[in-house]
Amino acid sequence: METRDGPTLHSDAGPGGAAASSGAPEGFAHLGRQPVLDRDGMLCGFELLFRGNVENHADIEDEDSATAQVIIRTIGEFGVRAALGGHKGYLNASRAMLLADAITLIPRDRFVFELPPDIEVDAALLGRLVQLHAKRYRFVLDEVVQPDATFAKLLPYVESVKIDVSRCSPELLPRLAKVLKSAGKILIAMKVETQDAFEEAKALGFDLFQGYFFARPQMLTARRASAPRQALLNLLQLLSSDPSVAQLEAELKLTPVLVMHLMRLANSGEESFGRKVTTLRDAIIATGTNRITRWTQMLLYADGRKVPIEDDPLLQLAATRARFMELAVARLPNANRQVIDAAFLTGVFSLVDAVFGDTLERTLEDLTLSRHIRAAILNREGTLGTLLSAVEALEHGDWTTLDRACEKLAPLTPSELAELALNAAAWATSADHSADSQGLERLED
Template sequence: MRDSLPPPGPGELREPESVYLGRQPILDPHGALHAYELLFRDSPENLARVHDDFQATAHVVARTVGEIGLSAVLGDYRGYVNMNRTLLFDDIVHIMPPERFVLEVLETVTFDDALLKRCAQLRAAGFQFALDDVVQLDDALLGVLPYVDTVKIDFLAAGQGDLPELAATLKRHGKTLIAEKIETHQHFAQARKLGFDLFQGYFFARPQVLASRRASPSRTALLRLLALLAGDPGIGELEAELKLNPGVVLQLLRLANSSAFGLGRRVSSLRDAITATGTRQIMRWTQLLLYADGRGLPWRSDPLVQLVGTRARFMELAAGIMRPSDEAFADAAFMTGIFSLVHVVVDLPAAEILARLNLAAEIRAAIVDGQGELGALLRISQAADRGDAPELDSSVASGPAFAGLTPAVLAKLQVEAATWFAAHRLE
């Protein structure tokens, strides 16, 4: 059912005034709401203009967790989110609270040993899995059943004569069954008779489009400010640019007055805030604002900002152990961590947005292709996020430069990074 369009052409970052999200109810046999499937929408029109499954899901998650908010989108219910193979291995999973989301694996995904291992890790972390668009019983389906909790059967595409055996077999394996694409009362009655647990389709409701005003400051303004900061501006020049971004000024004042600086006095002027924090810290927290998008929430309540902030600090600390006197390498490690998730919030592929940001080639290569020592550090941080001990061991063993990053040291760095983020939270 996913439409396709060609990818966006070159030009400015798209910065619409509103953000959109589709949701379609999943109901129980009595017609009561059980969950929602969350769908990508880029306008008030109820159309799935998807040119990239990865990017579409990234925006669904970012809008649900951050820009619109979990409570507004899901209430007390779970959200089903489409996941392809790349997404299952990506950091975006760590943004989603496992008790609120069901990972819906697309029908195009091929399960191999690596993916089955990943699914087992995510299930151990508390996630539930649904298998999407099942139409027939075969060996491949039977092989993945131990790794999924729910099976969604395409009621229109499945052979009507095969449905009884398909449903009965899946029920014997203890799976929750969802009949999707239920379009008539006859379909609904038939699915209930076959023992389906949940139902979804146009017979009940078409997807609803949710909209929210995009927060301010805009990401375009933040990127302009970052470009200025990269040029080592004077206080007057920086003050003039910041005055064009009142949302950033508010966050900066809150940062300067946070527990991180312990100045013993309240900072009330913009110039005092710049002096108190310094351009290096202003740059770092402006980078984080790309993810928070200027929202007035306490940052510790935003899982995306928390993930990227602690990761960047973790990488910076690890770089300091690898090269104790190389501040430039530590800064590059921090920026690699910061921009490793930029594809989640900017409507462009990672390689394209990183090129537009004019980041150093080694940072781009680390994020896009996992190359170099920064790429290895990024893999270590991702493995630490997942608690993947075998991958941590193999990454650390990849070269003598990493010899100092023992498991005990990495565990210590994780605590220090989390403490640093907590000290800098904006309340």
């Protein structure tokens, strides 16, 4: 791991694998991450949302410039790049950031700059865009609702246009999309929250999509019809009763695809070093019930289209939440293995209605989860409910809600939670998970 200043992904782990850390230093930008999907509904990027902390930059008179430098430095951290996996990062770029010399430290092959609709456009900014464009930096015109003077001035310098489809008038949207497509622009639809909105934007020629439509129950028939869900549920129910190896072996044999996955899981772990696991019984013993349980929970979210886990948006969201929950709860007083496991479970099943296409209440009842986990997911009750509110706030860049959650989560701070979210995102996007998720590099039915 490269040496650097500032926040990092730590390798020393506390309870539940949580990285030991004193929290993010002054001058750290809190990070939120929102998925960007392609026309097939697969991940192709993340918009990174920043909340700058510039208390340690009193030497810089211009607060905008100080914030820009903090964000640029944060983007350069290994943890941010790891959180992107192999995908592009979309950055909200202020005028101060674009004009800063340090912006050239941001890798142009990994990041795209979003130009806000209220940015001041003058000769200095346009000249800077020309300079950066010559160095192959790319730009997106952000949050377009109605074309205006700023839109007209910036359009020649951008490769993509992001349109707020929830606010753009139904009469204007198809005409605007047609004109921009004919001009060779990549169209990004933002605020796409339902399957119908996704299909409508696709029909208009949009190329990329931002929103949480993929986590809604209406995705069931289009996306997860082939998943062996009942077999997974039966296995989870058995695992909750502390089964014997013989019982697990008998249940797994009923579904050959699960045997295949478990054999791969067992042969990818450290336990398999130097020898190959060749029987199902040996695979169960080598893997252990805790890892089998977590593997089964994540398989519930696997897309039936044989895609890598880093490209499946729902699996990524569930995995990130689950990992964040266990890392965060491990930092709290009196955390133990049972509490940490409950936190992971809360994160996993917070999105389970999107898998089964029923109400969250009925789905959780069918899963026979404990009362306090159901209360955390349904009503945000207790510490687990507060942590779930915190991770959702980070997903949406809702810093006010994050601050309120942290008032109940002392000694955790917003900076610490932001760093843990970065760790969780890096864990979820990696195809080389250690311990709990090895063997999930590619999920096939």
